Amino acid sequence: xxxxxxxxxxxxxxxxxxxxxxxxxxxxxxxxxxxxxxxxxxxxxxxxxxxxxxxxxxxxxxxxxxxxxxxxxxxxxxxxxxxxxxxxxxxxxxxxxxxxxxxxxxxxxxxxxxxxxxxxxxxxxxxxxxxxxxxxxxxxxxxxxxxxxxxxxxxxxxxxxxxxxxxxxxxxxxxxxxxxxxxxxxxxxxxxxxxxxxxxxxxxxxxxxxxxxxxxxxxxxxxxxxxxxxxxxxxxxxxxxxx
Numbered sequence: 001x002x003x004x005x006x007x008x009x010x011x012x013x014x015x016x017x018x019x020x021x022x023x024x025x026x027x028x029x030x031x032x033x034x035x036x037x038x039x040x041x042x043x044x045x046x047x048x049x050x051x052x053x054x055x056x057x058x059x060x061x062x063x064x065x066x067x068x069x070x071x072x073x074x075x076x077x078x079x080x081x082x083x084x085x086x087x088x089x090x091x092x093x094x095x096x097x098x099x100x101x102x103x104x105x106x107x108x109x110x111x112x113x114x115x116x117x118x119x120x121x122x123x124x125x126x127x128x129x130x131x132x133x134x135x136x137x138x139x140x141x142x143x144x145x146x147x148x149x150x151x152x153x154x155x156x157x158x159x160x161x162x163x164x165x166x167x168x169x170x171x172x173x174x175x176x177x178x179x180x181x182x183x184x185x186x187x188x189x190x191x192x193x194x195x196x197x198x199x200x201x202x203x204x205x206x207x208x209x210x211x212x213x214x215x216x217x218x219x220x221x222x223x224x225x226x227x228x229x230x231x232x233x234x235x236x237x238x239x240x241x242x243x
Contacts, residue, residue, distance in 0.1 A: 052079070054128075058072045088133070095111065167231055171235065185235065199225075
């Protein structure tokens with residue numbers, strides 16, 4: 001019988017399930033890993049070994065669970081004994097593990113720039129017995145096309161650029177309203193209100209839908225509050241100079 005193993009976020013943890021190609025049905029309980037073990041861990045990007053005896057996966061390291069920036073390491077589970085062994089201590093973000101077919105090694109990607117943008121990956125291998133880690137140097141050919149303009153635009157469109165443009169827009173609006181409507185602080189009030197609404201929405205989304213989405217909205221709210229403070233200080237100082 002053909003069976004496809006996959007992982008799915010159940011609202012709390014990433015669990016391993018199976019799909020029967022013959023019955024066209026999903027096993028509603030986590031397979032491969034016993035229920036007690038599955039409930040105790042979050043199996044991100046699980047990969048079965050070619051012999052079906054081991055399961056490689058990534059998980060938030062224990063020491064980073066109490067801080068805001070999670071760090072993902074590589075783990076290996078013996079499916080017969082259910083023993084879990086931590087393979088890496090890179091303190092970054094490990095992703096995409098893949099077993100070698102004819103060797104006791106696992107290839108994976110390490111995001112060395114976690115969690116900044118843009119992500120910077122390097123290909124690594126680890127020996128599952130000795131835990132020796134090696135970086136794989138890829139001799140990739142250079143592109144013949146000149147992509148400097150695209151790269152420049154890609155770097156320009158980031159969170160810092162958006163924040164600067166937001167501050168500039170609201171500051172100019174504040175100056176306009178100061179001279180033509182006498183309501184210089186209205187944009188600041190609107191910005192603070194938007195931050196409060198976004199912050200409140202983060203709790204609702206985290207509780208009703210997805211905790212990660214809620215965290216993302218919370219970070220956005222913090223950014224809006226920061227921009228609002230800058231806008232308020234700008235118009236306050238501007239008003240003192242134009243008097």
